[in-house]
Amino acid sequence: MTRRRFWIPHPGHLEGLQQLLAGLEDVLDEVEAVYTGSSPSHVGTGRPNLNEPERENLEEQVETAHSHGVMFDVVVNTTCPLGGKPTRRVLDGFQGYLERLEKMGVDGVIVADPWLLRVASDVFDRVVVSCLAFVNSPEKAEFFSDHASAVTLDTNVNRNLDVIKAISKVIDVKLIVNEGCLKDCPFRPFHFNLFSHMYGPDRTTLYDDYYYRRCMLERVKNPELIIKSPWVRPEDLHWYDKLVSGFKIGGRSYEIGWIIRAVCAYVRGEYRSNLLDILDCPRELRDHFYVDNRGLEGAMEHWAKRCTGLCHECGFCKDLARKVVRVIEPAGASPG
Amino acid sequence: MTVTEGCAEALKAMQEAVGEDVMVTEVDAFVARCGCSGLVFMFRGLETEDVSDELVKTALKAAESVGLKPDVVYVRTVPGTDVVIDVGVRELCERCSEEFSGDRPRPDLRVVWRRG
Numbered sequence: 001m002t003r004r005r006f007w008i009p010h011p012g013h014l015e016g017l018q019q020l021l022a023g024l025e026d027v028l029d030e031v032e033a034v035y036t037g038s039s040p041s042h043v044g045t046g047r048p049n050l051n052e053p054e055r056e057n058l059e060e061q062v063e064t065a066h067s068h069g070v071m072f073d074v075v076v077n078t079t080c081p082l083g084g085k086p087t088r089r090v091l092d093g094f095q096g097y098l099e100r101l102e103k104m105g106v107d108g109v110i111v112a113d114p115w116l117l118r119v120a121s122d123v124f125d126r127v128v129v130s131c132l133a134f135v136n137s138p139e140k141a142e143f144f145s146d147h148a149s150a151v152t153l154d155t156n157v158n159r160n161l162d163v164i165k166a167i168s169k170v171i172d173v174k175l176i177v178n179e180g181c182l183k184d185c186p187f188r189p190f191h192f193n194l195f196s197h198m199y200g201p202d203r204t205t206l207y208d209d210y211y212y213r214r215c216m217l218e219r220v221k222n223p224e225l226i227i228k229s230p231w232v233r234p235e236d237l238h239w240y241d242k243l244v245s246g247f248k249i250g251g252r253s254y255e256i257g258w259i260i261r262a263v264c265a266y267v268r269g270e271y272r273s274n275l276l277d278i279l280d281c282p283r284e285l286r287d288h289f290y291v292d293n294r295g296l297e298g299a300m301e302h303w304a305k306r307c308t309g310l311c312h313e314c315g316f317c318k319d320l321a322r323k324v325v326r327v328i329e330p331a332g333a334s335p336g
Numbered sequence: 337m338t339v340t341e342g343c344a345e346a347l348k349a350m351q352e353a354v355g356e357d358v359m360v361t362e363v364d365a366f367v368a369r370c371g372c373s374g375l376v377f378m379f380r381g382l383e384t385e386d387v388s389d390e391l392v393k394t395a396l397k398a399a400e401s402v403g404l405k406p407d408v409v410y411v412r413t414v415p416g417t418d419v420v421i422d423v424g425v426r427e428l429c430e431r432c433s434e435e436f437s438g439d440r441p442r443p444d445l446r447v448v449w450r451r452g
C-alpha cells in the first residue's frame with residue numbers, strides 16, 4: 001500500500017500541540033504537517049480563530065512540531081485580503097508578516113487570493129492553494145501552477161475522480177477528506193468572506209450568522225444533503241492513493257480530543273460509529289443526526305463510477321439517506 | 337427549589353466569592369442537544385488569573401445544589417486574551433468527555449477542575 005501523508009489541524013496553542021502530538025504518537029509517521037490559523041491582527045482566515053498565535057510562542061510551537069518530524073504550516077486563506085484597498089502597499093504589509101513567519105521556521109502557507117499567493121511565493125517554497133480558491137478543473141489549476149507547490153481541491157469535485165486525475169497532471173493535489181459543507185453550497189463563498197472579516201484585522205463582532213443557520217436548516221429539512229456532501233470516508237481513501245499527494249483533515253477550531261479522534265480514524269482507515277463525529281461540520285448536525293458509517297460501505301463505488309451529478313434524475317443519495325441517516329432523540333439530563 | 341431560584345442563589349454566592357470589582361451578570365442553566373448539562377456563570381471584569389479555588393468551589397456547590405454531578409469546571413476567554421467571558425460547570429456526555437481532554441482543549445477554553 002502507498003504510504004499516505006496527512007495534513008492535520010492544530011487549534012494554535014502550544015499545550016494543544018503537545019497534547020495533539022502525544023495523542024497521535026503511534027501514527028505520526030504518516031503526518032506530514034500540522035496547519036493552524038494565521039494571526040487575526042494581520043490577516044483573516046476561512047475559519048474561526050480562537051486564539052492569537054503571536055501570543056502563543058509560535059517559534060516554540062514550530063520547534064515542537066519539527067522535533068516530532070512534522071512540518072508546521074500557517075493558513076492565510078482570507079478571501080478579502082485587500083479589504084477595499086486594492087494597492088500594492090497593502091500587499092507589502094502581508095509580505096512583512098509572512099517574512100516573520102518564515103524566520104520563525106514556519107514551513108509553508110496556505111493561501112486563497114491569487115495576489116497574496118504571488119507575494120507568499122516570494123517568501124516560501126511551500127505554498128499551497130486553499131480550497132477557497134475553488135480549483136475544480138485543470139484549466140484553473142494552470143493559473144496557480146507557476147507560484148504554488150500544490151492545490152487543495154475545491155471539495156465539490158471530491159467524488160469526481162476523472163477531474164482529480166486531470167488536475168493532478170498539472171500540479172500536486174491535496175484532498176480535504178472530512179468535508180462537512182454542503183455540495184454546491186450557495187453560502188460557501190459568502191460565508192468564508194464573512195469569516196475572513198470576522199477573524200481578521202477588522203474584528204467584526206457578530207452574534208448571529210445567517211449562513212450557519214441556513215446550512216443547518218437545509219439539512220434538517222432535507223437529510224439527503226448530508227449524504228451528498230463531498231466527504232470521503234476513512235475506508236475509501238484507497239480510491240485516491242494514486243491521484244493525490246496528501247489528505248487534509250479539516251477541523252482547526254475543534255477541541256484537541258476531537259482532532260485526535262478524526263485523525264486516528266483517517267490514518268487507520270476505519271471508523272465504526274457516527275460519520276458526523278469526524279466530519280468538519282456544524283456541531284449541531286452531529287447532535288441531531290446519526291449517520292452509520294458502516295451502512296455507507298460500497299457507496300463510493302457508485303460515486304466514482306456512475307455518479308453524473310444530476311441528482312434529480314438519480315436518487316441514489318436520497319435512497320441511501322433513508323437507510324443510514326437517523327434522527328437522534330434529544331438526550332440531556334432527566335428531570336430531578 | 338425551581339431552576340430560577342437555584343440560579344439566583346448561585347448568582348448571589350458567586351458575586352460574594354468574586355468581590356465588588358467583578359460583576360456576575362448572569363447564571364444560566366442549560367441542557368445541550370448532545371447530552372451535556374450544566375450551569376454557566378457570566379462575568380464582567382474577570383481575568384483568567386482571578387479564577388480562584390473559592391470561585392471554583394462556589395461554582396461546584398451551585399451546580400450540585402441544582403442536582404448536577406459536575407465533571408468539569410472550565411473558563412472560556414475572549415479569543416487571544418485573558419478576559420473571561422464565562423465559567424461553565426458541566427456534566428459531560430460521553431462524546432464531550434473524550435473531546436474535553438487536557439488542560440486546554442481549545443485555545444479559548446481552560447479546564448480548571450476535573451472530577452478526580
Ligand SMILES: [Zn+2]
Binds near residue numbers: 372428
Ligand atoms: Zn456533550
